[in-house]
Amino acid sequence: MNITFLGATKTVTGSNFLIETNKYKFIVDCGMYQGVEVREQDKNYDEFAFNVNEIDFMLLTHAHIDHSGRIPKLYKEGFRKPIIATKATCDLCSIMLPDSGHIQEMEIEWKNKKRVRKGEKPLDPLYTSEEAIECLEIFQPVKYDEIVDVNEDIKVRFNDAGHMLGSSIIEVWVTENGKTEKVVFSGDLGNNDLPLLASPTMIETADYLVMESTYGNRHHMQNENKAELFLDIVSETLDKNGTVVIPSFAVGRTQEILYELNKLKETKDDPEFRKKYETLMRVPVYVDSPLAISATEIFKQNTDLFDDDVKEAMSKGDNPLEFPGLKFTKTADESKALNESNESSIIISASGMCEVGRIKHHLKHNLWNPNNTILFVGYQAPGTLGRKIVEGAKEVTIFGEEIAVNARVEYIEGYSGHADQEWLLNFIYSFITKPKHIFLVHGEPEGQEVLRDKILETTNIPVTIPEFGEVYELNDEQIKYINKVDEPVQYRPLRLEAIERISLLKEELRYMEKLVKKEILVESTRDEEIEKLNQKLKDLEQMIVKVLE
Numbered sequence: 001m002n003i004t005f006l007g008a009t010k011t012v013t014g015s016n017f018l019i020e021t022n023k024y025k026f027i028v029d030c031g032m033y034q035g036v037e038v039r040e041q042d043k044n045y046d047e048f049a050f051n052v053n054e055i056d057f058m059l060l061t062h063a064h065i066d067h068s069g070r071i072p073k074l075y076k077e078g079f080r081k082p083i084i085a086t087k088a089t090c091d092l093c094s095i096m097l098p099d100s101g102h103i104q105e106m107e108i109e110w111k112n113k114k115r116v117r118k119g120e121k122p123l124d125p126l127y128t129s130e131e132a133i134e135c136l137e138i139f140q141p142v143k144y145d146e147i148v149d150v151n152e153d154i155k156v157r158f159n160d161a162g163h164m165l166g167s168s169i170i171e172v173w174v175t176e177n178g179k180t181e182k183v184v185f186s187g188d189l190g191n192n193d194l195p196l197l198a199s200p201t202m203i204e205t206a207d208y209l210v211m212e213s214t215y216g217n218r219h220h221m222q223n224e225n226k227a228e229l230f231l232d233i234v235s236e237t238l239d240k241n242g243t244v245v246i247p248s249f250a251v252g253r254t255q256e257i258l259y260e261l262n263k264l265k266e267t268k269d270d271p272e273f274r275k276k277y278e279t280l281m282r283v284p285v286y287v288d289s290p291l292a293i294s295a296t297e298i299f300k301q302n303t304d305l306f307d308d309d310v311k312e313a314m315s316k317g318d319n320p321l322e323f324p325g326l327k328f329t330k331t332a333d334e335s336k337a338l339n340e341s342n343e344s345s346i347i348i349s350a351s352g353m354c355e356v357g358r359i360k361h362h363l364k365h366n367l368w369n370p371n372n373t374i375l376f377v378g379y380q381a382p383g384t385l386g387r388k389i390v391e392g393a394k395e396v397t398i399f400g401e402e403i404a405v406n407a408r409v410e411y412i413e414g415y416s417g418h419a420d421q422e423w424l425l426n427f428i429y430s431f432i433t434k435p436k437h438i439f440l441v442h443g444e445p446e447g448q449e450v451l452r453d454k455i456l457e458t459t460n461i462p463v464t465i466p467e468f469g470e471v472y473e474l475n476d477e478q479i480k481y482i483n484k485v486d487e488p489v490q491y492r493p494l495r496l497e498a499i500e501r502i503s504l505l506k507e508e509l510r511y512m513e514k515l516v517k518k519e520i521l522v523e524s525t526r527d528e529e530i531e532k533l534n535q536k537l538k539d540l541e542q543m544i545v546k547v548l549e
């Protein structure tokens with residue numbers, strides 16, 4: 001059989017792999033590229049590198065958009081064969097894919113306004129919310145741990161990956177010419193101590209392993225005090241009558257925070273702690289993200305997947321996703337009302353990196369006030385609004401308005417849905433029959449290289465870090481590199497990227513102008529410092545002139 005790597009190659013988004021046997025073709029995951037670079041997002045518009053009509057079925061590891069986000073596009077292009085995934089993944093896709101369609105529509109509307117003003121042709125969205133709903137009909141739910149015969153030659157088994165609700169490590173057995181070989185796709189592997197969910201399953205045998213490597217060079221901080229740190233920050237803010245705004249991924253992280261908030265009550269018996277806890281329980285906690293609300297519902301419908309501690313608590317009647325004071329705001333009006341009230345509260349809202357969604361309104365209304373806290377609980381990618389705030393920007397632009405950052409900004413590390421280096425290695429070490437070859441995907445090159453060296457050092461299993469389009473023949477002796485499919489032609493030209501860079505530059509210049517003006521007008525600034533600044537600005541001016549030439 002052959003495997004072709006068509007996404008998540010030396011990057012963390014766009015997962016997509018093609019397997020061809022002598023009789024069948026199937027894909028594993030069909031995710032969206034989600035980088036902040038326009039160029040990266042444009043890849044979503046590229047044609048698929050395979051003929052959609054020749055694919056016999058698809059396997060989906062989990063519902064995250066970087067693994068599932070191009071399914072509606074696949075369907076739009078005529079794919080009607082089954083997509084096999086766990087029930088929870090199917091449930092989550094039923095809300096996440098339409099939501100993704102909605103985001104596509106909104107983004108294209110915004111881009112088209114600009115294009116029309118410039119006399120350019122408007123673009124179509126990648127897919128609409130409605131189109132995303134249509135593709136749900138081909139999803140075929142399966143259970144964890146059961147071997148499913150897809151056809152006479154191919155069997156699959158989904159195992160809990162502990163990364164998000166319904167996430168799976170997929171074992172695939174392929175029989176060709178009377179001989180069976182097994183490929184394991186790790187999907188995204190969870191962190192060992194993720195709240196709510198069970199730990200990742202350890203797989204016993206594989207001939208070939210395709211493994212994620214997001215944190216190939218990282219060791220997670222052991223953060224047993226996360227909940228206490230959280231409580232301290234929150235109660236200090238509430239003591240000042242401030243509001244705590246938590247930008248959070250709608251699916252997964254939000255439910256983890258709700259669970260931890262609920263769990264705090266049993267952790268300690270100390271009076272100081274009690275006092276803080278009571279302060280916390282007095283204020284309303286709003287979950288303000290329509291997607292997070294639906295996702296929380298789906299979590300409640302799939303409690304059989306929770307870890308044993310949680311199940312035990314539930315058998316005693318304690319629902320880990322419910323507590324007094326918790327309120328869900330459904331409508332846009334209810335959401336707006338949060339910003340008009342002076343009441344101190346905790347607001348959990350998406351998106352987690354502050355790029356889209358209701359969180360932007362909450363930041364706009366709360367960032368200026370020094371009594372408030374913006375509490376980050378997840379990774380912020382470079383270039384995002386969240387990253388700017390975490391890195392200490394004094395001012396940010398939200399909806400075209402400049403907002404001063406006076407609020408306290410905090411970042412609690414240790415909430416992560418991905419295994420770190422130690423756990424990625426443990427996953428490999430725990431195979432009883434070790435894979436003959438490992439392919440590392442879903443990671444940045446630096447992390448992947450460190451992880452590859454670690455694997456080679458400790459196991460002697462050969463490791464490949466594939467590039468986009470590389471095809472490998474998986475046979476008994478050794479894997480064989482056969483060829484490389486071409487990178488598809490860019491759907492949209494580079495021009496758009498250049499234009500966006502100019503507007504970014506303009507924004508930066510405006511910000512710089514303000515800073516510099518402030519500096520120059522201050523009497524205490526010495527002449528030689530002004531002179532230095534002057535020289536730097538002159539250099540900058542010359543650089544811009546050179547670019548134009």
Ligand SMILES: [Zn+2]
Binds near residue numbers: 062163
């Ligand atoms: Zn994921």
